[in-house]
Amino acid sequence: MVKGVPARTTGVITVSGVLRREEMDLVMNPHDSKALQAAHYLRQAVGGKIIAVSMGPEPKIVPIMQDLYEPNQESRYVPRMPIYGVDENIVLSDRRMAGADTLATAYALSAGVKKIIDIHADAVKNLINMVESGASAAEIERKAEELYRENLIPNKIYSTLSTIGDSAVKLFAEGKITREELLNRLHSALEDVYNFIIIAGMKTSDGETGNTGPQTAEGLGELLGKLIPHVAFVRDFEIFPDERIIVASRRVGNLVQRLRIPLPCLLTIHTEYTPKIPPASYQKKAKRNGYRGQVKKVKVWDADYIGADPSRLGFSGSPTIVGPGMEIGKPPVQKIVGESLVFERDVDEFEWRGGKYGPFKKGDLVQNLPEELVMELREKNIIGVFTLKHLLDELFGGVKLVARAV
Amino acid sequence: MSQGQFSGLSLEELSQYKDVWVYVVVDDGKLTKPSLELIAAGRKIADKIQQRVVAVMIGYQLDNAVKEAFEYGADAVLYADEPWLKSYICLPYTRILVEMVKQYKPYAFLFIADELGRDLSPRVAYRLKTGLATDNIDLEVEDYFFGPTRTTYKNTLAQIRPDFATRIAKIYTPRHRPQIASIRPGNFNPLPRQPGRRGEAIRFTPTPADEDFIIQIIEEEKVPKSPIDLENAQVVISLGLGILRDGEGRPRSPREGYELAEKLATILREKYGLRVEIGATRALIYAELKELEGIVTKDRQVGQTGKTVAPEIYIALGISGAVQHRVGMIRSKNIVAVNLDPKAPIFEIAHYAVKDDLYKILPKIIEYLSGGE
Numbered sequence: 001m002v003k004g005v006p007a008r009t010t011g012v013i014t015v016s017g018v019l020r021r022e023e024m025d026l027v028m029n030p031h032d033s034k035a036l037q038a039a040h041y042l043r044q045a046v047g048g049k050i051i052a053v054s055m056g057p058e059p060k061i062v063p064i065m066q067d068l069y070e071p072n073q074e075s076r077y078v079p080r081m082p083i084y085g086v087d088e089n090i091v092l093s094d095r096r097m098a099g100a101d102t103l104a105t106a107y108a109l110s111a112g113v114k115k116i117i118d119i120h121a122d123a124v125k126n127l128i129n130m131v132e133s134g135a136s137a138a139e140i141e142r143k144a145e146e147l148y149r150e151n152l153i154p155n156k157i158y159s160t161l162s163t164i165g166d167s168a169v170k171l172f173a174e175g176k177i178t179r180e181e182l183l184n185r186l187h188s189a190l191e192d193v194y195n196f197i198i199i200a201g202m203k204t205s206d207g208e209t210g211n212t213g214p215q216t217a218e219g220l221g222e223l224l225g226k227l228i229p230h231v232a233f234v235r236d237f238e239i240f241p242d243e244r245i246i247v248a249s250r251r252v253g254n255l256v257q258r259l260r261i262p263l264p265c266l267l268t269i270h271t272e273y274t275p276k277i278p279p280a281s282y283q284k285k286a287k288r289n290g291y292r293g294q295v296k297k298v299k300v301w302d303a304d305y306i307g308a309d310p311s312r313l314g315f316s317g318s319p320t321i322v323g324p325g326m327e328i329g330k331p332p333v334q335k336i337v338g339e340s341l342v343f344e345r346d347v348d349e350f351e352w353r354g355g356k357y358g359p360f361k362k363g364d365l366v367q368n369l370p371e372e373l374v375m376e377l378r379e380k381n382i383i384g385v386f387t388l389k390h391l392l393d394e395l396f397g398g399v400k401l402v403a404r405a406v
Numbered sequence: 407m408s409q410g411q412f413s414g415l416s417l418e419e420l421s422q423y424k425d426v427w428v429y430v431v432v433d434d435g436k437l438t439k440p441s442l443e444l445i446a447a448g449r450k451i452a453d454k455i456q457q458r459v460v461a462v463m464i465g466y467q468l469d470n471a472v473k474e475a476f477e478y479g480a481d482a483v484l485y486a487d488e489p490w491l492k493s494y495i496c497l498p499y500t501r502i503l504v505e506m507v508k509q510y511k512p513y514a515f516l517f518i519a520d521e522l523g524r525d526l527s528p529r530v531a532y533r534l535k536t537g538l539a540t541d542n543i544d545l546e547v548e549d550y551f552f553g554p555t556r557t558t559y560k561n562t563l564a565q566i567r568p569d570f571a572t573r574i575a576k577i578y579t580p581r582h583r584p585q586i587a588s589i590r591p592g593n594f595n596p597l598p599r600q601p602g603r604r605g606e607a608i609r610f611t612p613t614p615a616d617e618d619f620i621i622q623i624i625e626e627e628k629v630p631k632s633p634i635d636l637e638n639a640q641v642v643i644s645l646g647l648g649i650l651r652d653g654e655g656r657p658r659s660p661r662e663g664y665e666l667a668e669k670l671a672t673i674l675r676e677k678y679g680l681r682v683e684i685g686a687t688r689a690l691i692y693a694e695l696k697e698l699e700g701i702v703t704k705d706r707q708v709g710q711t712g713k714t715v716a717p718e719i720y721i722a723l724g725i726s727g728a729v730q731h732r733v734g735m736i737r738s739k740n741i742v743a744v745n746l747d748p749k750a751p752i753f754e755i756a757h758y759a760v761k762d763d764l765y766k767i768l769p770k771i772i773e774y775l776s777g778g779e
């Protein structure tokens with residue numbers, strides 16, 4: 001899952017006051033690059049494919065997603081990363097999704113992810129139905145090739161790669177495995193579809209909530225009718241493909257927890273994460289579990305297509321409302337070294353030209369006094385310019401006495 | 407029942423939700439400091455709506471923590487105390503909290519905005535289909551007028567959080583309950599302890615479910631505490647990118663700026679007996695300067711993505727005062743800002759303004775404070 005965020009929220013070092021032109025654009029949330037690196041590690045370790053999903057206004061999100069195909073190239077939208085790009089990109093874009101808080105956002109994302117899972121499951125089920133209903137090897141092969149071209153079934157089911165001569169459908173066509181064995185392998189591929197891993201950044205640079213990851217796990221669980229566990233702020237993890245588990249470390253309080261999480265699951269990745277390099281022995285299997293390759297066109301899906309309930313989207317599906325922003329208040333009094341005037345000593349209440357003034361305490365700021373009175377008091381050294389010494393005496397003078405008394 | 411096209415509860419249903427809940431965390435049998443702060447935050451709201459503060463805890467061997475919660479201001483404690491709940495895992499904790507909420511219907515539910523709170527509260531909020539406002543620095547109670555349905559929601563929680571575009575934003579969850587919010591540590595003072603203060607202890611006994619064990623803990627290890635204790639310092643001297651150049655625009659080694667600050671810190675520690683720490687802006691830390699490697703590290707960062715501090719004295723040296731920095735130090739009792747730029751935003755919140763070169767000012771401060779009189 002990736003998010004487009006206003007570029008100005010991503011600048012780590014500001015050159016005070018200077019706005020870059022492109023700062024109004026949306027760019028990829030900087031925390032998401034760790035998520036992409038984690039996804040890249042997983043693809044190397046177990047195969048499968050990386051599908052990037054984002055919700056946001058299509059014209060602003062598509063350029064980001066486009067650049068995710070080649071993150072090792074210079075880009076205005078995505079930080080450069082030494083990894084292969086994602087395989088597919090999906091943008092959830094719909095006016096009804098606008099104004100969403102994290103609950104409504106997570107709902108839309110989980111509906112989008114559910115759709116992705118359904119499409120892949122349907123592709124495999126389609127083949128299963130054909131095999132079960134006795135379709136000929138040629139028919140099955142034709143369908144498998146079509147699905148393979150659409151990037152919907154893994155190499156181990158069908159592939160035109162020369163390195164994979166033993167895809168299930170081919171073996172069946174060549175009479176090397178039985179119809180029953182083909183069915184077994186298809187069912188296992190169907191299971192794989194549900195052994196997904198969702199990776200998210202630990203938070204975004206604009207909203208900064210960190211809610212979306214865990215909430216999407218919860219939302220997807222609801223849609224699938226099966227709890228999807230999540231672990232947030234993962235600093236380090238490894239996948240064990242045979243056991244279908246992930247072992248991840250994260251901090252809670254003053255503890256580091258090492259956790260064992262079965263697939264499917266959702267992880268959010270801490271900025272301190274560095275990807276591991278999977279063992280070379282995983283490679284062959286990963287290739288077989290891989291897909292044809294990149295689908296270079298960004299897909300845009302709306303609420304109807306993903307089957308989302310419009311009442312749960314956008315502003316109307318959002319429990320929280322952002323009120324108007326406010327300035328952080330100024331301090332009641334400010335003393336400026338070299339500028340402000342302050343009383344040099346305590347002064348009792350006094351009369352001056354018919355008006356009453358005071359009492360004042362040593363250090364009080366001179367405010368709203370007639371100019372002539374100020375001049376008079378200055379001449380008598382009752383008030384003076386606030387200096388660094390004044391400042392230090394005010395802050396530490398009292399402390400010093402206390403320290404001496406001890 | 408929904409309000410037209412908007413999700414949420416009816417006014418009648420809303421009124422059934424009482425009490426302010428705070429999710430507190432126990433470490434070595436004691437409540438953590440942010441937990442005590444959270445009780446104080448809950449107290450502020452509960453007093454305004456004349457309800458109770460209920461400390462909610464899940465874990466194992468909680469007797470002492472339950473006692474502490476009363477002494478630090480909770481009116482009731484709702485707790486699940488079971489061996490299989492000893493360590494935090496999202497699924498069982500979510501399940502139990504959701505069951506508790508459904509049974510008792512709290513008005514608000516506060517969490518600490520730390521790793522645990524951020525892992526747990528989103529899930530709880532989603533399952534309850536209610537709102538979650540994260541990272542708040544303050545809370546108020548207000549009447550909220552919701553324009554689209556022309557409805558006034560009385561006594562709504564105003565959840566106040568830093569916002570990048572405006573400065574501070576108020577988030578409301580008027581139509582849903584509980585109103586869930588996370589509070590950044592360091593923004594409330596724990597209430598004074600009242601030994602012997604007691605309240606109603608309600609034990610909740612959940613039965614374990616299969617889902618509770620989907621995620622398993624392989625091991626847990628304590629992380630060594632950072633020696634830098636910004637939160638408990640009386641004086642924080644913070645450095646920004648201003649240490650890279652002096653008033654004449656000549657480049658200075660950032661090490662020089664750091665050492666001046668350290669010298670001042672030493673005097674304040676040794677002569678004045680104060681707890682002093684050196685903080686920094688994110689910009690300075692992320693600049694990854696060779697001269698500051700291993701010295702100005704991430705655990706010194708003050709601000710939205712770092713620590714929140716509220717010392718007696720906060721000295722900002724060469725810091726522009728971006729809102730993300732300000733939210734981490736605005737509660738300091740005395741803010742001293744040293745900055746060349748008279749228009750720097752830090753001066754908007756400084757009690758003491760020194761519009762000058764830090765490389766000129768710091769040596770003067772050091773001389774004056776070390777000289778005694």
Ligand SMILES: Cc1cc2nc3c(=O)[nH]c(=O)nc-3n(C[C@H](O)[C@H](O)[C@H](O)COP(=O)(O)OP(=O)(O)OC[C@H]3O[C@@H](n4cnc5c(N)ncnc54)[C@H](O)[C@@H]3O)c2cc1C
Pocket residue numbers: 008009010011012013014015016205206208645646647648649650651652653686687688689690707708709710711712713723724725726727728729730731734744745746747750762763764765
């Ligand atoms: C999502 C997000 C989260 C963030 N979180 C944090 C956070 O937690 N903490 C944080 O600090 N920042 C955070 N930032 C960064 C923040 O926006 C600012 O970029 C940063 O605080 C600026 O640091 P600075 O004041 O050191 O640098 P600058 O903004 O570059 O300011 C340097 C100041 O030094 C002054 N100066 C220069 N030379 C001298 C001299 N010789 N003497 C005196 N003054 C001098 C200049 O006038 C200037 O005002 C975050 C940003 C984002 C987008």
